[in-house]
Amino acid sequence: MRKHSLARAGLAPLVAAALVGACVPAALAAAQDGGAAAGDASASSAPAVAAGQDASTAVWQKSEVVYASLGAEGGVRDVYVVNRFDVEAAGTVVDHGDYAAVQNLTSEAELSREGDATVFEAEEGTLYYQGDAARAELPWNVAISYRLDGKEVPAEELAGASGKLAIHLTTSRNEAVAESAFYDSFMLQITFTLPGGVAFDVQGEGATIASLGEDTTVAFTALPGHDGDFELTARVEGFHMDGVQIAALPYSSVVEMPDTSSMVSGMDDLSSAVSRLAEGTSSLASGVDQLTKGAKDLASGSAAFGEGLAQVSGSSGALVDASASIKSALDGASSALAGADLSQLDQLGQLGSALGGLADGMDALAQGTAAAQEGYSQAVGALDAAMAGVPDAAVSEEDLASLYALAQAQGTAGDAVTLNHLVETYRAAQAAKGAWAACKQAFDGADAALSASSSALVQQADALRQTASQVDAALASGQLSQIGQLVDGLSQLADSYGRFHEGLVQYASGVSALASSYAQLESGTASLSSGTGQLASGAGELSGGMGQLNASTAALPETVRKQIAEMTAGYEFPEFDPVSFASPENEGVGAVQFVMAAEGIELPEEPQAEEEEPEQTIWDRFLALFS
DSSP: OOOGGGSOTTTHHHHHHHHHHHTHHHHHHHHHTTTTTGGGGSOOOOOBOOTTOOTTBOEEEEEEEEEEEEOTTSOEEEEEEEEEEEEEEOEEEEEEOOEEEEEESSSSOOOEEETTEEEEEEOSEEEEEEEEESSOOOSEEEEEEEEETTEEOOGGGOTTOOEEEEEEEEEEEOTTOOOOHHHHHEEEEEEEEEOTTTEEEEEETTOEEEEETTEEEEEEEEOTTOOEEEEEEEEESSOOBOOOEEEEEEGGGTOOOOOOHHHHHHHHHHHHHHHHHHHHHHHHHHHHHHHHHHHHHHHHHHHHHHHHHHHHHHHHHHHHHHHHHHHHHHHHHHHHHHTSOTTOHHHHTTHHHHHHHHHHHHHHHHHHHHHHHHHHHHHHHHHHHHHHTSOOOOOOHHHHHHHHHHHHHHSOHHHHHHHHHHHHHHHHHHHHHHHHHHHHHHHHHHHHHHHHHHHHHHHHHHHHHHHHHHHHHHHHHTOTHHHHHHHHHHHHHHHHHHHHHHHHHHHHHHHHHHHHHHHHHHHHHHHHHHHHHHHHHHHHHHHHHHHHHHHHHHTHHHHHHHHHHHHHHTTOOOOOOOOOSSOTTOOOEEEEEEEEEEOOBOOOOOOOOOOOOOOOOHHHHHHHTTO
């Protein structure tokens, strides 16, 4: 099974840029100029004095660049180490390493060997020497294989080949190397360079593929402590390529994990914001519940008011008819008395009885008016109580805008529709309450007018009875002179009642119109009650959804922290405590790095035709005797 997880796609570009920029150029330059540039890649730190050194021993800081040549199929052929010494105090340098040969790269001075130690006198400054390793071992095993058109092909048979090529490279720990710090802490950068005009459709899973002039580079990364398993494919024509380059550096020297504190802080802010939104939607749902209850009360009160108003309107016609009869009787009585011959006492004897009948009619009219006023008052009270149930709390446009934004970002299309219903219902309820507040005084005035009318009718009935009694008393005592005064009073009463009757007619007309118009308002309050019921359901769902979102996001910051910790755990490798690759006895080591180069696949040289020597003449042979 491929270990493609080792070539983390997200990390590869960063690592590639860092290694190519920091390691490969310096290492190759060191190989080309005798190691003088190798020290450019060493760590800069204070020189150290090895344990046991005396006053004549030099003080230095050491770095090592390990170069290795590999075969085309990955086997190690040669290993040599370029040792750099930054000498602060002149003296004797003793450096250990199992070398088959050593060479001074700084001067012509000879280096002496004492056992596994290289000993030389060093002046202040920088000194290099190369040691050829006696054993060709590296901390990693490298294996490279090739397939052409699906068939395994040895490297030596690939030169000039054409077809579908796959190059498979693996790396693993070399158990023969005792020091594990290199495998555990070093990252490998593996780079193939394919010539332009030779390789096409180059691909490699998890690789960084780039153009370098006409050539194509393919870079893979193996993380510390992990084996690598990589493959690139290409269509090739007349195949040849330079050898694969492998560089190894301590992981911490090229990659720094990003600071995620700001991201986690942002999650905390998000969780707090969602929590506040959840509180707001909960309050909104509670307010909508109150609005729904108020709307139901409003619809119920409105219906009761409508019924009462209809009854008042229905009874108003009867009141007007009764009042008209009373008015007609009063007008008739007044007219009759005004032109009557008061000497005819038998006619006057019927006046008291007629006036008493009128008084009875007025009492009946007063009772009807009182009943209408009571029904009207109850209807107004029910409507007032229903309007009082509509919450006074106002929702600002900013709050509504926040809810619309939330519904658009977090909710569904149904949530947006519900929110629109909610806002429309809220505004309709507030408009209805405002209209009631503006009209309530007029309704109260009508109620007071009905009450006053009932009282006036009772008073007029009492006045008629008093007049009838006075008429009867006058007739009984024979005091006809008082009859004229009674006639005048009855005439005034008829005039006064006429004005009352006109007001009653106007009132009845207004009540009829109000009853007709109120049917529309009653229908609106019923729709409002139905709409607020749907609104309450939608607001409850919205509040519930926000509650779930809040519950989910409340743990989001901690979840993000844990996930970041889990993700970065795969990149937490042991920090490299510099140790010498050449020998564990060496001290004062500041940096170690590796550069490995595999043998390339070269096209065979075309054989040159041998020039035929011209056939010699006798003279040529003679001259040859003296040459």
